[in-house]
Amino acid sequence: xxxxxxxxxxxxxxxxxxxxxxxxxxxxxxxxxxxxxxxxxxxxxxxxxxxxxxxxxxxxxxxxxxxxxxxxxxxxxxxxxxxxxxxxxxxxxxxxxxxxxxxxxxxxxxxxxxxxxxxxxxxxxxxxxxxxxxxxxxxxxxxxxxxxxxxxxxxxxxxxxxxxxxxxxxxxxxxxxxxxxxxxxxxxxxxxxxxxxxxxxxxxxxxxxxxxxxxxxxxxxxxxxxxxxxxxxxxxxxxxxxxxxxx
Amino acid sequence: xxxxxxxxxxxxxxxxxxxxxxxxxxxxxxxxxxxxxxxxxxxxxxxxxxxxxxxxxxxxxxxxxxxxxxxxxxxxxxxxxxxxxxxxxxxxxxxxxxxxxxxxxxxxxxxxxxxxxxxxxxxxxxxxxxxxxxxxxxxxxxxxxxxxxxxxxxxxxxxxxxxxxxxxxxxxxxxxxxxxxxxxxxxxxxxxxxxxxxxxxxxxxxxxxxxxxxxxxxxxxxxxxxxxxxxxxxxxxxxxxxxxxxxxxxxxxxxxxxxxxxxxxxxxxxxxxxxxxxxxxxxxxxxxxxxxxxxxxxxxxxxxxxxxxxxxxxxxxxxxxxxxxxxxxxxxxxxxxxxxxxxxxxxxxxxxxxxxxxxxxxxxxxxxxxxxxxxxxxxxxxxxxxxxxxxxxxxxxxxxxxxxxxxxxxxxxxxxxxxxxxxxxxxxxxxxxxxxxxxxxxxxxxxxxxxxxxxxxxxxxxxxxxxxxxxxxxxxxxxxxxxxxxxxxxxxxxxxxxxxxxxxxxxxxxxxxxxxxxxxxxxxxxxxxxxxxxxxxxxxxxxxxxxxxxxxxxxxxxxxxxxxxxxxxxxxxxxxxxxxxxxxxxx
Numbered sequence: 001x002x003x004x005x006x007x008x009x010x011x012x013x014x015x016x017x018x019x020x021x022x023x024x025x026x027x028x029x030x031x032x033x034x035x036x037x038x039x040x041x042x043x044x045x046x047x048x049x050x051x052x053x054x055x056x057x058x059x060x061x062x063x064x065x066x067x068x069x070x071x072x073x074x075x076x077x078x079x080x081x082x083x084x085x086x087x088x089x090x091x092x093x094x095x096x097x098x099x100x101x102x103x104x105x106x107x108x109x110x111x112x113x114x115x116x117x118x119x120x121x122x123x124x125x126x127x128x129x130x131x132x133x134x135x136x137x138x139x140x141x142x143x144x145x146x147x148x149x150x151x152x153x154x155x156x157x158x159x160x161x162x163x164x165x166x167x168x169x170x171x172x173x174x175x176x177x178x179x180x181x182x183x184x185x186x187x188x189x190x191x192x193x194x195x196x197x198x199x200x201x202x203x204x205x206x207x208x209x210x211x212x213x214x215x216x217x218x219x220x221x222x223x224x225x226x227x228x229x230x231x232x233x234x235x236x237x238x239x240x241x242x243x244x245x246x247x
Numbered sequence: 248x249x250x251x252x253x254x255x256x257x258x259x260x261x262x263x264x265x266x267x268x269x270x271x272x273x274x275x276x277x278x279x280x281x282x283x284x285x286x287x288x289x290x291x292x293x294x295x296x297x298x299x300x301x302x303x304x305x306x307x308x309x310x311x312x313x314x315x316x317x318x319x320x321x322x323x324x325x326x327x328x329x330x331x332x333x334x335x336x337x338x339x340x341x342x343x344x345x346x347x348x349x350x351x352x353x354x355x356x357x358x359x360x361x362x363x364x365x366x367x368x369x370x371x372x373x374x375x376x377x378x379x380x381x382x383x384x385x386x387x388x389x390x391x392x393x394x395x396x397x398x399x400x401x402x403x404x405x406x407x408x409x410x411x412x413x414x415x416x417x418x419x420x421x422x423x424x425x426x427x428x429x430x431x432x433x434x435x436x437x438x439x440x441x442x443x444x445x446x447x448x449x450x451x452x453x454x455x456x457x458x459x460x461x462x463x464x465x466x467x468x469x470x471x472x473x474x475x476x477x478x479x480x481x482x483x484x485x486x487x488x489x490x491x492x493x494x495x496x497x498x499x500x501x502x503x504x505x506x507x508x509x510x511x512x513x514x515x516x517x518x519x520x521x522x523x524x525x526x527x528x529x530x531x532x533x534x535x536x537x538x539x540x541x542x543x544x545x546x547x548x549x550x551x552x553x554x555x556x557x558x559x560x561x562x563x564x565x566x567x568x569x570x571x572x573x574x575x576x577x578x579x580x581x582x583x584x585x586x587x588x589x590x591x592x593x594x595x596x597x598x599x600x601x602x603x604x605x606x607x608x609x610x611x612x613x614x615x616x617x618x619x620x621x622x623x624x625x626x627x628x629x630x631x632x633x634x635x636x637x638x639x640x641x642x643x644x645x646x647x648x649x650x651x652x653x654x655x656x657x658x659x660x661x662x663x664x665x666x667x668x669x670x671x672x673x674x675x676x677x678x679x680x681x682x683x684x685x686x687x688x689x690x691x692x693x694x695x696x697x698x699x700x701x702x703x704x705x706x707x708x709x710x711x712x713x714x715x716x717x718x719x720x721x722x723x724x725x726x727x728x729x730x731x732x733x734x735x736x737x738x739x740x741x742x743x744x745x746x747x748x749x750x751x752x753x754x755x756x757x758x759x760x761x762x763x764x765x766x767x768x769x770x771x772x773x774x775x776x777x778x779x780x781x782x783x784x785x786x787x788x789x790x791x792x793x794x795x796x797x798x799x800x801x802x803x804x805x806x807x808x809x810x811x812x813x814x815x816x817x818x819x820x821x822x823x824x825x826x827x828x829x830x831x832x833x834x
Binding site: 013014015016032034043044045047048049051052053054055056057058059060061062063077099100101103106110114118119120128131132133134135136137139140143144147148150151176180183185186 | 289292339354385392453490580
């Protein structure tokens with residue numbers, strides 16, 4: 001193994017450290033290795049205490065998001081050779097509290113995720129015997145892009161608004177709300193609008209579009225936010241003209 | 248020691264676990280239900296399933312045909328009463344998922360679309376492009392959030408089942424975030440932890456697929472069933488093992504050797520046609536296709552790469568438009584991970600370990616041999632998959648039997664008393680032994696070395712083809728590895744998110760599972776489906792139309808016994824694939 005590359009990995013243990021610091025590791029620079037392979041090499045061969053999340057290694061489970069040279073990336077989908085000759089700086093996702101090393105605290109995201117009622121809402125349930133709801137390929141296409149989110153939270157780490165205002169419900173959660181709002185089978189858009197309207201943070205989004213740039217699955221959360229803002233503004237305008245009689 | 252109490256505890260938050268939790272919550276809204284998972288539920292491995300979910304949907308199809316395909320595909324080792332229940336309930340379950348918002352691919356008239364799949368005589372595989380598992384899992388997870396009686400323990404790792412008076416009454420688990428060890432008691436426990444592909448070096452399975460549930464059940468005294476039946480998927484990417492879905496072949500992809508020749512025609516799988524033919528050639532069953540690869544390699548007609556031999560999957564003639572509509576994830580995976588474009592280049596593929604037909608023995612309701620313990624999904628063996636699972640049967644299986652286990656556990660839990668004092672003592676014992684592992688120093692072994700040795704011996708000795716001597720050697724070797732594993736010392740003695748501790752526990756689970764596979768494989772002196780003994784090449788219905796049942800004896804050794812297969816309407820016959828031959832066989 002002739003060629004190697006240096007990793008600079010953020011380390012932090014709440015039991016021992018007052019602040020994160022960087023540790024350097026020399027790893028083989030192999031053509032088919034992704035950044036995650038290098039981290040696993042370190043964990044297996046050099047330092048078993050290096051801590052990070054990963055699972056599928058095929059870009060669909062959403063576990064292995066980290067900052068690589070300052071950008072939010074899925075480390076399983078980011079080739080090491082891209083950063084040659086190095087060094088490669090690996091840090092936990094920005095704006096999240098750090099649990100340990102490269103692992104961040106997800107509970108804020110999980111709470112926000114549930115808040116938007118991410119399930120199909122029907123005013124009345126029909127029995128299964130009536131068969132499927134019809135939905136044409138064109139109707140499917142309307143919400144499909146927003147259904148591709150893997151919850152990797154790279155968009156939060158890219159979002160300057162979330163960085164400043166942790167109450168901001170955030171790009172992925174809004175995209176998820178739109179995924180259901182735009183689904184021809186769903187009847188819950190009003191309920192979700194009421195929830196989203198309570199979160200002032202959204203008006204701070206200046207459509208910088210960093211979330212969309214960071215998304216590894218082309219979900220376009222920035223587009224979802226713009227759609228939502230427009231709908232919310234229209235809604236607000238309507239309430240001025242016609243005070244809400246019934247929900 | 249902190250103690251939590253529930254009526255029903257799900258271990259595993261993938262497709263089966265979430266379906267079971269919803270089923271239990273719906274059947275009785277007064278039940279307290281918890282889902283404990285070592286990862287956030289949407290990270291579960293169901294997420295990686297690509298091709299689709301089988302369920303009779305169209306007028307040209309019938310439940311009996313789905314049953315026959317499943318049973319013949321499983322080389323007659325399936326329990327036919329379970330298969331009949333499965334094919335009947337699968338369409339309803341898939342429809343229910345549609346009602347919950349699953350973005351199934353559609354026909355132009357708005358009805359559900361179906362596609363062809365390997366070993367299936369009719370088109371009956373529902374799909375959401377080629378991310379079917381991803382969409383099913385996210386639909387289930389998001390829907391589960393509606394049910395306020397379902398609590399979650401995200402990123403908790405179960406280390407042991409608590410059993411008193413022969414009844415499972417809870418688990419001991421570690422919270423990753425804090426390192427806290429707690430007892431989670433329940434009147435019924437449902438294992439939904441999935442498979443164990445990580446026992447092998449090349450696998451489509453995610454890092455988390457370490458056979459935890461199988462080992463937990465085995466250690467608690469439950470039977471494991473048919474553990475020798477491990478499925479190799481014929482088309483994984485070399486090195487990473489990333490799955491290239493069977494849907495590529497259902498849409499018309501060719502498998503070709505180094506000369507560009509569609510070699511499957513040499514192995515009694517029919518004659519090559521330009522368009523895909525059901526139950527023929529590239530749409531033969533997975534076990535046969537993986538075996539053909541080995542034969543082709545022996546003839547020197549495969550290609551050689553840094554990670555062993557491979558063949559080519561050719562999709563070029565399908566065109567960019569079809570690939571982008573029906574197989575977008577395949578294109579994405581090839582571009583991102585293999586740096587090739589399937590629209591213009593052939594994909595290098597090799598057989599990789601994909602699925603475990605065997606697992607924790609259950610009856611048709613998901614009940615294991617231990618009262619209070621249920622299992623569903625890949626961790627379980629009902630068995631509808633027999634000696635070889637058909638592609639697109641596992642996703643409906645986790646729905647059908649997840650729901651069944653949820654219902655059965657809800658009923659059982661209603662009749663039980665809370666756990667007694669003996670359970671607390673057991674939990675304290677387990678806590679002490681975990682703390683000892685965490686703080687131990689002076690050992691001489693590294694986790695990765697033992698794990699790699701295990702994977703190597705499994706591939707060499709218990710892979711696509713096995714022999715008596717190769718399996719005997721593997722058994723000895725694995726027992727030595729168990730001994731080495733006991734001398735592992737952790738670098739990491741911290742409490743916060745100690746993934747090395749989890750990895751050590753997973754390795755110990757995997758060694759138990761690997762040994763069960765090898766022991767069952769040694770004793771089955773016949774070839775059937777995915778279990779191919781070079782020294783016993785024929786199927787032997789006289790002696791082995793039976794399930795292997797392996798259990799742990801009190802002294803720690805294993806006992807293998809046999810139980811008859813349940814035959815209802817399809818007596819054992821010959822497995823025939825390829826159109827003309829099949830017509831002859833069916834008269």
